[in-house]
Amino acid sequence: MANTKIGVEEMYCNPQPLLWRNLLPQCGGFCVLMGLLLALNVQAAPRTPASDTEVLEKLPTRAGDNTARELSSLRAALVQAPTDEAKATELATRYFDLAMARGDPRYIGYADAVVQRFPATRSAPLLTLRGMLRQYRHDFAGALGDFDAALKQNPSHADAYAWRGAIFLVKADYAAAQQACDGLQRLERDVLAGGCLGLTQAYGGQLDAGYQTLQKTLDQAGFPDNQLWLLTRLGEVAAWRGQPAQAEAHYRAALALGRDDVYLLAAWADFLLDAGQPAEVVKWLQPWESADGLLLRLAEAETALKLPDAARHRQMLADRFAAARARGDTTHRAEEARFELRLRQDAKTAVRLAAENYAVQREPRDARILLEAAIAAQDNASAQPARDWLRSSGFEDARTRRLGQASGDSAKTGSTR
Amino acid sequence: MRWRQLLVCFWLVLCGPVLAHKASDSYLVIDVQGAQVSGQWDIALRDIDFALGLDTDGNGEITWGELRARHDAVAAWAFNALTLERGGACPLQVTQHQVDEHTDGTYAVLKFIATCPTSTGDVALDYRLLFDLDGLHRGLLRLDIDGLTHSSVIAPDSRRQTFSGERVSRWTQLQQFMEQGVWHIWIGFDHILFLLSLLLPVVLVRVNGGWRGVDRMGESVREVLWVVTSFTVAHSITLSLAALGFISLPSWLVESAIALSVVVAAFNNIVPMFNRLRWLVAFGFGLIHGFGFASVLAELGLPQDALVLSLVGFNLGVEAGQLAIVVALLPVIYWLRNTAFYRRGVLVGGSLLIMLLASVWLAERLFDLKLITT
Numbered sequence: 028m029a030n031t032k033i034g035v036e037e038m039y040c041n042p043q044p045l046l047w048r049n050l051l052p053q054c055g056g057f058c059v060l061m062g063l064l065l066a067l068n069v070q071a072a073p074r075t076p077a078s079d080t081e082v083l084e085k086l087p088t089r090a091g092d093n094t095a096r097e098l099s100s101l102r103a104a105l106v107q108a109p110t111d112e113a114k115a116t117e118l119a120t121r122y123f124d125l126a127m128a129r130g131d132p133r134y135i136g137y138a139d140a141v142v143q144r145f146p147a148t149r150s151a152p153l154l155t156l157r158g159m160l161r162q163y164r165h166d167f168a169g170a171l172g173d174f175d176a177a178l179k180q181n182p183s184h185a186d187a188y189a190w191r192g193a194i195f196l197v198k199a200d201y202a203a204a205q206q207a208c209d210g211l212q213r214l215e216r217d218v219l220a221g222g223c224l225g226l227t228q229a230y231g232g233q234l235d236a237g238y239q240t241l242q243k244t245l246d247q248a249g250f251p252d253n254q255l256w257l258l259t260r261l262g263e264v265a266a267w268r269g270q271p272a273q274a275e276a277h278y279r280a281a282l283a284l285g286r287d288d289v290y291l292l293a294a295w296a297d298f299l300l301d302a303g304q305p306a307e308v309v310k311w312l313q314p315w316e317s318a319d320g321l322l323l324r325l326a327e328a329e330t331a332l333k334l335p336d337a338a339r340h341r342q343m344l345a346d347r348f349a350a351a352r353a354r355g356d357t358t359h360r361a362e363e364a365r366f367e368l369r370l371r372q373d374a375k376t377a378v379r380l381a382a383e384n385y386a387v388q389r390e391p392r393d394a395r396i397l398l399e400a401a402i403a404a405q406d407n408a409s410a411q412p413a414r415d416w417l418r419s420s421g422f423e424d425a426r427t428r429r430l431g432q433a434s435g436d437s438a439k440t441g442s443t444r
Numbered sequence: 445m446r447w448r449q450l451l452v453c454f455w456l457v458l459c460g461p462v463l464a465h466k467a468s469d470s471y472l473v474i475d476v477q478g479a480q481v482s483g484q485w486d487i488a489l490r491d492i493d494f495a496l497g498l499d500t501d502g503n504g505e506i507t508w509g510e511l512r513a514r515h516d517a518v519a520a521w522a523f524n525a526l527t528l529e530r531g532g533a534c535p536l537q538v539t540q541h542q543v544d545e546h547t548d549g550t551y552a553v554l555k556f557i558a559t560c561p562t563s564t565g566d567v568a569l570d571y572r573l574l575f576d577l578d579g580l581h582r583g584l585l586r587l588d589i590d591g592l593t594h595s596s597v598i599a600p601d602s603r604r605q606t607f608s609g610e611r612v613s614r615w616t617q618l619q620q621f622m623e624q625g626v627w628h629i630w631i632g633f634d635h636i637l638f639l640l641s642l643l644l645p646v647v648l649v650r651v652n653g654g655w656r657g658v659d660r661m662g663e664s665v666r667e668v669l670w671v672v673t674s675f676t677v678a679h680s681i682t683l684s685l686a687a688l689g690f691i692s693l694p695s696w697l698v699e700s701a702i703a704l705s706v707v708v709a710a711f712n713n714i715v716p717m718f719n720r721l722r723w724l725v726a727f728g729f730g731l732i733h734g735f736g737f738a739s740v741l742a743e744l745g746l747p748q749d750a751l752v753l754s755l756v757g758f759n760l761g762v763e764a765g766q767l768a769i770v771v772a773l774l775p776v777i778y779w780l781r782n783t784a785f786y787r788r789g790v791l792v793g794g795s796l797l798i799m800l801l802a803s804v805w806l807a808e809r810l811f812d813l814k815l816i817t818t
Contacts, residue, residue: 073484073542073553079509083543083550084489086504132467132580133490139579143600160579343547347466350547354469354582355597 087131097121105141112150115141119156135163151181158190165358165387167194185216192223199389199416201231218248222257229264230391232421238264255284259291266298267391267424274298289318296324297392301426305331316340319347323362327369341370360384364396374403382409389416391427398430410434466548468581470573474528475588476609478563481534485522486544486551491574491581492518508543511552515541522554527570530609531562568606571598618757625761628740629769634702634805635733637798639766641709642671642722643773644791647781650719655791657781664778668770670723676766678730679737680759686738687755698735700809705729706802713795737762 076083088095101118108114119138126134142157158173171194174187192207204227211220221244229237241264245257258281265274278295281288292315296308305328312328315321322344329337348363361384368377377400385397394413401410410431416422417431468491474483489506492498496517498506511518519538528534535558542553567589574581583598587607594607629635646667648655658664685691709725712718718725741758780786 073486073544073555075542076508079507079512081508082505083508083511084493084506086490086493086499086506088504092504133494133578136468136578136580137494140575140577143579164580346547350466350469353584354467356467 094125109144112145112148112153115145116150116152116156120152123156123159132163135160149176149180151177151184151187154180155184155187155190158187162190162194163358167198167387170194183214185211185214185219188214189216189219189223192227196226196230197388197390199230199420201227201420218244218253221247222253222260225264226260229260229267230420230422232423234264234268234423238268251284251286255281255286255288255291258284259288259294262298263294266301267427269425271298271302289315289321293320293324296321296328300324300327300331305329309334316343319344319359320362322347323366323370326366330370341366344370357383361388361393361396364400368396368400368403374400375406378404378406378409382412385412391422391424394422395427395430398427398434401434402430407434468574468578470581470583471546471551472526472571472583472585473587474569474585476528476530476560476567477588477590479530479534479560480563481528481536481556481558481560483536483556483558485526485554485556486546487518487522487554487573488546488548489543489550489552491578492521492552495574495577496521506550511543512541518552519554522573523556525571525573527568528558528560529568529570530560531565532560534558534560564609566606566609568604569598570604572603575600575603614753618753621754621757622761622764624740625737625758625763626765626768627761628737629762629765632736632740634706634802635736636769637802638702638706638709638729638733639672639675639769640773641706641713641795641798642675642726643668643770644777644794645713645716645722646671647774647777648787648791650716655787658778661778664774667722668774671726672766672770674723674727675730675733676763678727679734679762682731682734683737683741683759684734684755686735687741688751691735693735695739696809696812698732698739700806701729701732702736703802703806703809705732707799707806710795710798710802713791714799 088098098118098121101114101121105111105114105118119141122134122138122141126132126138138156139160142153142160145153148154148157154173154177158170158177161167161170161173171191174191174194177184177187188207188210192204192211195201195204195207204223208220208223208227211223221240225237225241225244227237228234228240238261241257241261245254245261248254248257258277262274262277262281265271265277275298278291278298281291282295292311296312299305299307299311308324308328309332312321312325316325322340326337326340326344329340344366348359348366351359360380364377364380364384367373367380378397381393381397381400385393389412394416397413398410401407401413414431414435417428422428468488470488470491471486472483473485474481489498489511492511493506496514498510498514500510500513515538519541523536523538526536528536536556537558538554538556540553540555542555544551544553567587569585569587571583571585573583579600581600585594585596585598587594587596589607589609596602596605598605645655646664647658649658649663650656682691686693705725709729712722712725737758741755777786777790780790
């Protein structure tokens with residue numbers, strides 16, 4: 028938990044309203060105070076509802092629906108046997124799944140509280156779950172420690188390998204990711220191994236090989252959820268290879284599976300925005316304003332089309348980023364950088380956020396936003412890590428490579444290359 | 445094996461946490477004045493429902509009626525998870541239940557009061573709400589102790605926190621703001637250059653289109669008094685009005701006008717326009733400089749309970765800083781007044797330099813450029 032605690036000064040720096048940003052070039056005590064006032068008082072108009080029948084809140088589950096019933100029976104089971112690690116794992120895993128399906132971090136918190144009751148656990152599934160929760164908070168070192176410990180307890184615990192691979196991909200450590208993929212291969216987990224390997228290849232400068240690996244894996248994948256994930260990644264890889272028609276076909280095949288998937292919609296929206304089809308984005312994302320990542324893309328599309336909803340959605344995003352900052356949450360910096368760059372034209376703030384994000388997460392999209400922000404801010408030094416990655420990985424996407432070059436050219440100072 | 449889940453997890457890492465909704469926070473504002481405590485605690489209805497179950501009829505909606513029926517239980521649960529101490533526990537008592545909206549939904553608002561055993565000393569807070577159920581829950585705290593504001597984010601590993609209740613004496617507060625005032629006039633080059641431009645000619649008089657040194661120091665002192673007093677009176681007026689929130693101007697306008705004032709004051713030394721009416725220039729532009737001081741004061745953070753005190757302190761500091769400059773400057777320029785070096789080099793040459801510098805500032809501030817300022 029320690030990594031989520033940060034200084035108050037940092038938290039409350041740069042509160043949202045433009046007024047204060049113009050008045051206050053530096054964050055001083057006043058800024059802290061204003062930040063707090065904003066965080067705590069902005070909606071400080073408590074009211075007393077007029078009627079008992081006024082609906083104040085809609086809950087994510089009804090008391091009688093399947094999910095609620097399942098959760099309450101899992102909770103009851105844990106109450107019966109409070110030291111049973113298997114029951115705890117089951118409940119926490121269910122919470123984690125719900126967080127994924129609905130994009131609701133409260134379930135992550137619930138899972139976390141359950142897992143924390145077993146600080147000295149030696150159960151591989153529970154350790155793996157703890158690692159998953161840690162990676163959610165971007166505590167990658169802690170998460171890798173948990174996955175290692177899980178593999179020590181049970182060397183054939185495939186989940187731990189898969190997660191190790193995923194984290195190394197985010198950290199752009201492709202050699203280590205490859206080892207995790209090999210581990211999955213040894214366990215004959217072909218679909219997981221194929222997904223892992225395909226992405227490692229694609230990120231690491233072999234788009235064609237990565238594409239073929241993912242395509243081959245798709246042919247083996249039986250479950251729609253696996254297909255959806257593989258199709259999504261195939262769409263991204265095809266776009267990087269400069270084959271938009273193929274990319275669109277993959278995305279459409281994924282969408283045709285008819286399952287809500289926030290990541291798929293985000294990737295699809297990005298593809299459409301790049302292709303200059305914002306109207307299509309609005310069509311797809313209109314019902315998704317509760318998911319911040321999708322709201323961001325929706326607002327981008329609406330802004331491009333000068334739609335009346337754009338301003339309202341931009342304000343919603345600003346409020347949500349402010350709320351996240353107030354609690355010391357720094358896991359949204361990549362999205363926030365994009366928001367600052369594309370929707371507020373504040374390249375300076377964008378480049379700071381993108382650089383902070385890139386120190387933690389180094390996927391192609393993280394590199395892209397850093398390069399775009401650095402070009403806009405004419406700050407080529409900040410984009411150095413992304414250019415270093417482009418060189419060392421050999422990542423082949425033409426757009427990202429062009430950005431890398433442009434960011435190196437935009438100013439001759441501050442760079443050694 | 446749960447293949448589905450695993451691949452879903454796979455993308456989770458790859459795209460980072462999905463942002464929808466928000467993790468759980470509560471907003472806690474407490475004001476401790478001596479032994480008297482008042483406060484407000486906003487807790488999300490979703491969180492209360494998760495802990496206590498509010499949806500009595502099980503329709504997935506929480507109504508005001510359902511919440512109202514459980515007010516006592518909510519208060520008991522919440523205040524059981526919060527301890528406030530000043531010389532011992534201050535028992536918290538709910539005074540009103542309301543609701544409010546935050547970015548992620550509706551919150552129950554608990555207003556409360558308490559009386560502490562002592563009216564001085566440190567304030568300790570022990571916060572335990574929801575930590576047993578939600579590992580990501582955070583308490584966002586703003587705590588005022590006798591007018592001093594503290595803020596903190598309370599996490600499971602920092603659930604007990606102590607805040608200093610040491611009273612800053614009025615005298616110390618006044619001193620601190622005086623120091624800031626002195627410091628600001630000394631590091632505020634635009635204020636110094638403005639003053640300097642107005643003061644350079646006080647040791648000279650205009651005779652037949654040329655400069656002549658004054659005969660007696662007294663003449664210069666009188667002129668200085670006029671200029672400095674006008675400047676002081678003017679900027680005190682606007683500093684007070686702005687600091688008390690009666691007037692506010694956009695900072696680019698204030699900063700640009702300050703740069704312009706320096707240009708004009710320096711230009712007047714090269715091509716005299718105001719001559720004996722310099723005090724009027726000092727007064728007019730002093731009004732603008734006052735807004736500049738006010739923005740500094742605002743950045744320092746004005747203690748609400750000692751608004752006037754800090755204003756007076758800051759202003760006194762600015763005057764003292766000004767006076768120190770005058771006292772150091774006047775004898776030197778009086779001594780040099782009859783030299784060509786002073787009349788050409790310092791008065792004209794120096795004013796030209798000042799004008800040039802201030803023009804660059806003006807351009808920077810008007811067009812938001814970075815030419816010389818880093």
